[in-house]
Amino acid sequence: MNFNENLQIKSFADYKKAYQESLENPEKFWSQVANHFIWKEKWNHTLSWDFKKPEVKWFQGGKLNITENCLDRHLEKQSNKDAIIWEPNDPNEESRHITYKQLHVKVCQFANVLQNNGIKKGDRVCIYMPMIPELTVAMLACARIGAIHSIVFAGFSSHALASRINDAECKMLITANNYYRGRKSVELKEICDQALQETTTIETVIVYRRTLNPTPMKEGRDKFWFDELQHAYSDHEAEVMDAEDPLFILYTSGATGKPKGMVHTTGGYMVGTAFSFQNVFQPSKDDIYWCSADIGWITGHSYVVYGPLAAGATTIMFEGVPSYPDYNRFWEIIEKYKITQFYTVPTAIRALAKQSVSHIEKHDISSLKVLGSVGEPINAEAWHWFNDHIGKGNCPIVDTWWQTETGTIMISPIAGVTATRPTFATLPLPGVQTALMDEEGNEIEFNNQPAEGKLAIKSPWPAIARTIWNNHELYKKIYFSLYEGMYFTGDAAYRDASGNYRITGRVDDVVIVSGYNLGTATIENAINDHEKVAESAIVTFPHDIKGNALYAFVTLFNKNDASEKLKKQIKKQIANVVGPIAKPEKIQFVSDLPKTRSGKIMRRILRKIAAHQNNDLGDISTLENGDTVKKIMDNSV
Numbered sequence: 001m002n003f004n005e006n007l008q009i010k011s012f013a014d015y016k017k018a019y020q021e022s023l024e025n026p027e028k029f030w031s032q033v034a035n036h037f038i039w040k041e042k043w044n045h046t047l048s049w050d051f052k053k054p055e056v057k058w059f060q061g062g063k064l065n066i067t068e069n070c071l072d073r074h075l076e077k078q079s080n081k082d083a084i085i086w087e088p089n090d091p092n093e094e095s096r097h098i099t100y101k102q103l104h105v106k107v108c109q110f111a112n113v114l115q116n117n118g119i120k121k122g123d124r125v126c127i128y129m130p131m132i133p134e135l136t137v138a139m140l141a142c143a144r145i146g147a148i149h150s151i152v153f154a155g156f157s158s159h160a161l162a163s164r165i166n167d168a169e170c171k172m173l174i175t176a177n178n179y180y181r182g183r184k185s186v187e188l189k190e191i192c193d194q195a196l197q198e199t200t201t202i203e204t205v206i207v208y209r210r211t212l213n214p215t216p217m218k219e220g221r222d223k224f225w226f227d228e229l230q231h232a233y234s235d236h237e238a239e240v241m242d243a244e245d246p247l248f249i250l251y252t253s254g255a256t257g258k259p260k261g262m263v264h265t266t267g268g269y270m271v272g273t274a275f276s277f278q279n280v281f282q283p284s285k286d287d288i289y290w291c292s293a294d295i296g297w298i299t300g301h302s303y304v305v306y307g308p309l310a311a312g313a314t315t316i317m318f319e320g321v322p323s324y325p326d327y328n329r330f331w332e333i334i335e336k337y338k339i340t341q342f343y344t345v346p347t348a349i350r351a352l353a354k355q356s357v358s359h360i361e362k363h364d365i366s367s368l369k370v371l372g373s374v375g376e377p378i379n380a381e382a383w384h385w386f387n388d389h390i391g392k393g394n395c396p397i398v399d400t401w402w403q404t405e406t407g408t409i410m411i412s413p414i415a416g417v418t419a420t421r422p423t424f425a426t427l428p429l430p431g432v433q434t435a436l437m438d439e440e441g442n443e444i445e446f447n448n449q450p451a452e453g454k455l456a457i458k459s460p461w462p463a464i465a466r467t468i469w470n471n472h473e474l475y476k477k478i479y480f481s482l483y484e485g486m487y488f489t490g491d492a493a494y495r496d497a498s499g500n501y502r503i504t505g506r507v508d509d510v511v512i513v514s515g516y517n518l519g520t521a522t523i524e525n526a527i528n529d530h531e532k533v534a535e536s537a538i539v540t541f542p543h544d545i546k547g548n549a550l551y552a553f554v555t556l557f558n559k560n561d562a563s564e565k566l567k568k569q570i571k572k573q574i575a576n577v578v579g580p581i582a583k584p585e586k587i588q589f590v591s592d593l594p595k596t597r598s599g600k601i602m603r604r605i606l607r608k609i610a611a612h613q614n615n616d617l618g619d620i621s622t623l624e625n626g627d628t629v630k631k632i633m634d635n636s637v
């Protein structure tokens, strides 16, 4: 492939060619991409891998710092271009424009703050912050000195924060005192203080004062961001990192009930995020790109921060929510900054589609060129609404399928290059060798016939997570043991006669609610911790805005305890242990859960009951306690 300076594929014939080359000779293909970046030393071995171990190494021997590629590299040609435009929660507060030159200074200065506080290469730093530019500064400063950042979504509870700090043994916590999300004030520092009662490894807490609210500070441990900047130089020599040195840990839900710390490394992740960003979204030089995801999730890591900055783009950071002060907000932002690429989640699209179109009509959103969707399947109705009302039939919709584990977009149209098809993520990007597996675990070869099965990947791509922090065995078990020599995604998919994929949903104990990836076991554990609860099962049912909503079936030690008050307590408990996003929409107290003879909860049946598909329960003859099913059905909510 002869790439242009943006690494962009511009025609479907070129996509076909690139795809072919990337599978025939991945080393050659990805070396050509990697050559576009600054390396302090070139790699001597492009790829070594063994999915049986499993082990994947890209660009071995290569030395680099990702922040030199995201910042320093752009200073010569575009130092005054906006790197970040920040839109605050409150539209009356002033927005901030931060150029590449300014961001470079901020990152260098904060890198010195980290080092002044004893943080070294390889140390873990937890970041728990709202969507403000300082979050990006903190993460890039970690990368600058080679510390491993572990960002925890600021909507998570103190307990969730503590368990992540403990798992990664973080030495430092970076947070803000308080912030507003819509009308709601969040006392972030107080949540941190609660979390820190359950942890032992944090030596320093750095607090950014986002609002004038009072901030509880602990002498000797807690320091204000601005005070620290007072004695930090603004130049900084970037640490020399190996391509395979860890860049960050990001926790995702797991079937075991304990979140898994996915570990991403430096070289492959950089090459993969930049390449996929350039191709899927096809940005031009003066475009203004907006991904509405929070940086606390992988979408924010890869497509608010690393991908766009590695590509030298202008990225929008939005602190608020689509409904505040009202449902005009997204369209107002698009008009205000003349957004060209807008990447969001189906949940937001469905919520916005429920509002009057007059909200949209009031705004000039004609700057838009490309629309994107991520995080869960986009249903046909939402797809068409997005296409008709927002894209006005002129903007390709890139429905991007990928995961925290994959690091980068895997299956997606390339804007303007791949023909889109409603509800389909379409075709794998170059380097992504997909396989559809049947019930027996055999690959369903592509023969121009539609097929359905579980989705696996046959060979490594540069940004694949290399392991689970401190638990390589679990990494092997979850992703590499179902199909020998392949990565198992946990998703099912349908493939049409042209090879386009539609992702149909999870086939494991992970559930996707409003695009958030949640583990049923984590939520069940939170419910079971209530002293009155004996056992519980969480399933999802279709919901017209959230996509899926949670339904909890709960058994009690004493059935007389069943009450609305107890339901409220259970919800509160889930909010405290996991976070408000995991609160179930419905709770039903049942005397017994349907179980197989080996004692496994039959979620398949509970899912049907939750969806009110009582005529379609399938075979229940294998149940240990078949009569409970009818009782549950009769009392379903």
Ligand code: WTA
Pocket: 252, 297, 298, 299, 373, 374, 375, 376, 377, 378, 399, 400, 401, 402, 403, 404, 405, 425, 489, 490, 491, 503, 504, 505, 506, 512, 515, 516, 517
């Ligand atoms: C789901 C988010 C259908 C899928 C980037 C996957 C999707 C899980 C899509 C990963 C899509 C993500 N269509 N389903 N375009 N994108 N998913 O780790 O089930 O938060 O396995 O990463 O979200 O969620 P995660």
